[in-house]
Amino acid sequence: MLERILNRTNGNGNVILLATDGSKPALTATKRAVELAKAMGATLHVVCVEEDIMSMPLERKEELLAEEALLGIHAKGGEVAMEWAARNSVPAVLKTYPGGPVVGAILDYAKQVHPTYIVLGHAGRSGWEKIALGSVAEGVMRHSPYPVIMTRGYDDAYIADILEVAKTMLRPAEELAEEVPPIPLEQLHIGRKMRIASGTLLAFLVPYFGLGALNSLAVGTATAKVLGDANVAVIWVLLLFPIGWLTAITFHILSSREEAGP
Amino acid sequence: MTSVVAMVIVVALIAVSMGVAVFTRRSARTSSEFYVAGQNISWLQNALALTGDYLSAASFLGVAGAIAIFGIDKTWDGLGYFGGYIVLLALLAVPLRKVGKYTASEVMTTRFKGSRSLRMGGMLGTVVISTFYVVPQIVGAGALLQLLLGWNYTFSVLVIGVLVIAYVTTGGMRATTYNQIIQGLVLWSAMLIIMVLMLGVSFGFDPGEVLSHADDMIPPKLASDLLVNDPSVPDLSTLTPDEAISFVSSRLTGEATALTPGTFAPNWMNTMALAAGLVFGTAGLPHVLTRYYTVKRPKDARTSTIGVLLMIGSFYIMTVFVGLGAMYVLYPDLMGYFLGGNSSIAQNMAVPLLAERTGGEIMMGIAIGGAFCAILSTVAGLLITVGTTVSHDFYKEVINKSASDRREVLVAKLSIVAMGALAVVISLGMADQNVSYLVTLAFGMAASVIFPVLFMSIWWKRYTRQGALVTMTVGLIVSVVFVAATLMGVESVLGLPVLVNPALYSLPAAIIAGVAVSYLTKDVGDVENFMRKAHSKTE
Numbered sequence: 128m129l130e131r132i133l134n135r136t137n138g139n140g141n142v143i144l145l146a147t148d149g150s151k152p153a154l155t156a157t158k159r160a161v162e163l164a165k166a167m168g169a170t171l172h173v174v175c176v177e178e179d180i181m182s183m184p185l186e187r188k189e190e191l192l193a194e195e196a197l198l199g200i201h202a203k204g205g206e207v208a209m210e211w212a213a214r215n216s217v218p219a220v221l222k223t224y225p226g227g228p229v230v231g232a233i234l235d236y237a238k239q240v241h242p243t244y245i246v247l248g249h250a251g252r253s254g255w256e257k258i259a260l261g262s263v264a265e266g267v268m269r270h271s272p273y274p275v276i277m278t279r280g281y282d283d284a285y286i287a288d289i290l291e292v293a294k295t296m297l298r299p300a301e302e303l304a305e306e307v308p309p310i311p312l313e314q315l316h317i318g319r320k321m322r323i324a325s326g327t328l329l330a331f332l333v334p335y336f337g338l339g340a341l342n343s344l345a346v347g348t349a350t351a352k353v354l355g356d357a358n359v360a361v362i363w364v365l366l367l368f369p370i371g372w373l374t375a376i377t378f379h380i381l382s383s384r385e386e387a388g389p
Numbered sequence: 390m391t392s393v394v395a396m397v398i399v400v401a402l403i404a405v406s407m408g409v410a411v412f413t414r415r416s417a418r419t420s421s422e423f424y425v426a427g428q429n430i431s432w433l434q435n436a437l438a439l440t441g442d443y444l445s446a447a448s449f450l451g452v453a454g455a456i457a458i459f460g461i462d463k464t465w466d467g468l469g470y471f472g473g474y475i476v477l478l479a480l481l482a483v484p485l486r487k488v489g490k491y492t493a494s495e496v497m498t499t500r501f502k503g504s505r506s507l508r509m510g511g512m513l514g515t516v517v518i519s520t521f522y523v524v525p526q527i528v529g530a531g532a533l534l535q536l537l538l539g540w541n542y543t544f545s546v547l548v549i550g551v552l553v554i555a556y557v558t559t560g561g562m563r564a565t566t567y568n569q570i571i572q573g574l575v576l577w578s579a580m581l582i583i584m585v586l587m588l589g590v591s592f593g594f595d596p597g598e599v600l601s602h603a604d605d606m607i608p609p610k611l612a613s614d615l616l617v618n619d620p621s622v623p624d625l626s627t628l629t630p631d632e633a634i635s636f637v638s639s640r641l642t643g644e645a646t647a648l649t650p651g652t653f654a655p656n657w658m659n660t661m662a663l664a665a666g667l668v669f670g671t672a673g674l675p676h677v678l679t680r681y682y683t684v685k686r687p688k689d690a691r692t693s694t695i696g697v698l699l700m701i702g703s704f705y706i707m708t709v710f711v712g713l714g715a716m717y718v719l720y721p722d723l724m725g726y727f728l729g730g731n732s733s734i735a736q737n738m739a740v741p742l743l744a745e746r747t748g749g750e751i752m753m754g755i756a757i758g759g760a761f762c763a764i765l766s767t768v769a770g771l772l773i774t775v776g777t778t779v780s781h782d783f784y785k786e787v788i789n790k791s792a793s794d795r796r797e798v799l800v801a802k803l804s805i806v807a808m809g810a811l812a813v814v815i816s817l818g819m820a821d822q823n824v825s826y827l828v829t830l831a832f833g834m835a836a837s838v839i840f841p842v843l844f845m846s847i848w849w850k851r852y853t854r855q856g857a858l859v860t861m862t863v864g865l866i867v868s869v870v871f872v873a874a875t876l877m878g879v880e881s882v883l884g885l886p887v888l889v890n891p892a893l894y895s896l897p898a899a900i901i902a903g904v905a906v907s908y909l910t911k912d913v914g915d916v917e918n919f920m921r922k923a924h925s926k927t928e
Contacts, residue, residue, distance in 0.1 A: 188798055316924075371475055
């Protein structure tokens with residue numbers, strides 16, 4: 128078996144592709160992948176995918192809790208794998224995808240590097256959890272044109288050493304507040320931003336309140352027909368929405384320029 | 390009125406609501422398809438979720454229904470709901486995302502550290518505003534399902550209540566967010582389909598024809614007020630639309646038409662008060678603000694607001710044509726409801742009836758499905774916001790500072806169940822009552838208790854802790870006094886006329902009081918760090 132594994136090559140040197148999320152099952156796979164790469168003299172490519180799914184803070188917290196027992200630890204999988212590869216003198220490359228779908232991203236990367244093997248851990252979700260959450264390992268297995276080596280669950284004794292490394296590279300429970308450099312307040316240009324914001328507000332509120340004033344105070348003008356049977360008031364109403372859109376888009380452009388500016 | 394198709398559509402939507410977390414989560418993880426364009430779409434998801442969150446049954450049935458019986462004047466409300474997002478975009482969206490993580494209170498306590506009174510004030514404001522907002526939703530939902538599906542009121546209220554509480558608490562994961570995305574899409578598409586079909590069947594696909602007909606019609610509300618005591622009026626509901634319209638027009642020559650502005654508009658002060666309440670109230674609604682903490686990058690807060698503006702703007706444009714079209718197609722029916730004393734049915738039924746008239750039972754089912762989605766997503770958004778603020782700002786801050794995440798989530802769920810149950814009980818007690826004043830109060834309070842304190846904290850360096858507290862207190866007192874005055878029929882308070890929405894007084898009062906007290910006090914909080922966070926160039 129090992130011989131067959133060792134003899135596979137893609138012609139550009141061996142590549143082992145490891146997909147990891149920093150959980151205990153993934154640490155198991157990481158350890159195996161590094162062992163395998165070392166035995167084959169292969170380069171380790173580590174791929175990490177952030178699931179870019181929007182959720183309310185409460186929903187996010189709930190999900191982390193639900194998966195706690197299954198995953199065991201939330202480490203920075205990519206960094207742990209790179210560190211473990213370095214300790215074992217295995218050359219390694221890290222690739223991070225900022226958004227999913229996870230299986231698709233892993234396979235996308237695989238197509239670029241043509242791995243000899245893809246190695247990943249199966250968390251062992253079963254029953255309802257598998258229906259609800261799906262299994263990345265099984266998804267990759269089903270769709271991958273490359274051979275897949277899947278480790279199942281985890282054994283605390285086997286991963287004890289890599290777990291020590293992982294514990295020093297935990298993912299923060301919540302996004303840490305972004306560090307803001309201590310620049311003087313004048314350089315924030317709050318006044319200028321306020322002027323852009325006020326201009327935006329006035330660009331919509333003046334025509335909006337203006338319509339109210341027109342309808343209350345100058346009914347004659349409001350009912351004057353301008354376009355077929357449509358009078359000034361109707362046209363004004365229908366135009367206010369596009370005016371709002373233009374105002375919003377202009378604000379976006381000005382603000383983006385402000386953010387990008389010196 | 391009970392229709393099998395409508396029932397099937399509603400049951401299908403219930404099934405989708407319960408099952409949605411499963412599919413969205415699963416496909417995000419296991420789909421083998423991967424497109425670069427599929428990345429970083431959180432702004433689009435957020436825009437759709439906000440649309441579902443924000444457009445309630447009042448928007449889906451109420452706005453078009455009101456235009457169908459009052460004419461063009463009722464576009465004012467839709468414009469106000471729309472304009473609220475311009476205020477949000479310009480003043481709050483990006484700073485909120487940069488500073489806040491969970492709740493509106495947190496924005497204030499990031500600047501005025503450790504201020505328990507501001508945190509509590511924000512929490513109580515959120516709970517009270519959400520209660521005032523959620524009860525009319527459920528009362529309206531009960532009445533609606535009673536009317537549309539023939540269920541009795543109590544059963545309807547219980548179905549909605551239990552369903553929402555169930556999927557917000559047990560569906561967990563991403564059920565609320567994804568349901569809102571799907572419901573937002575369903576209700577927007579339902580309105581589009583109804584409009585296109587109506588234009589095709591009755592107006593030769595020419596929107597100009599709708600306006601042309603509207604210019605010949607006297608709005609049913611006005612016409613019925615003038616004709617109600619006239620015994621010579623025949624049973625209009627047996628006539629065709631054209632016959633009924635020309636009969637009424639010949640009797641009431643020279644009266645205002647559906648396109649005449651100002652027919653039902655109150656005087657200019659009331660018009661401005663309503664506008665101020667809608668525009669600034671939207672920018673202070675807790676369940677809308679919460680959505681800004683869910684986007685990944687601060688820039689997404691801006692782009693998702695533009696997305697919402699496109700979605701709800703196009704939605705309200707559709708309601709203008711659907712409303713005026715419904716007035717024409719349903720003219721005999723609407724006159725019949727009014728002259729028969731069923732005016733409240735007329736407004737809520739205009740959209741479903743129009744759908745049935747132009748596309749049969751299936752279209753009516755789609756209209757009912759759209760309304761159902763609008764109710765579910767709004768109630769769910771409000772409940773999860775209350776759960777978050779109670780567990781985060783109250784339980785974790787006051788009761789048990791060292792609470793684990795597990796505890797916090799449990800408390801959030803318990804408060805969602807409690808809040809949902811309370812809202813259902815209140816709604817059961819309020820059957821057949823006009824509860825629209827609660828919505829006015831919710832918007833008025835949001836505009837005067839939540840919006841000004843966020844606005845000034847984010848933009849004004851000289852703002853002080855005491856100033857912030859006074860802003861909230863004055864906003865609360867003035868808005869409650871004027872709503873109470875409206876309810877008691879008092880015409881003026883301290884020489885000021887009582888208006889349809891308190892915001893025209895309470896918002897300026899809150900701001901002026903905040904400014905005055907800030908100049909008299911010195912504690913500007915952690916202003917340097919706060920301003921750097923809120924206004925730094927990190928996108």
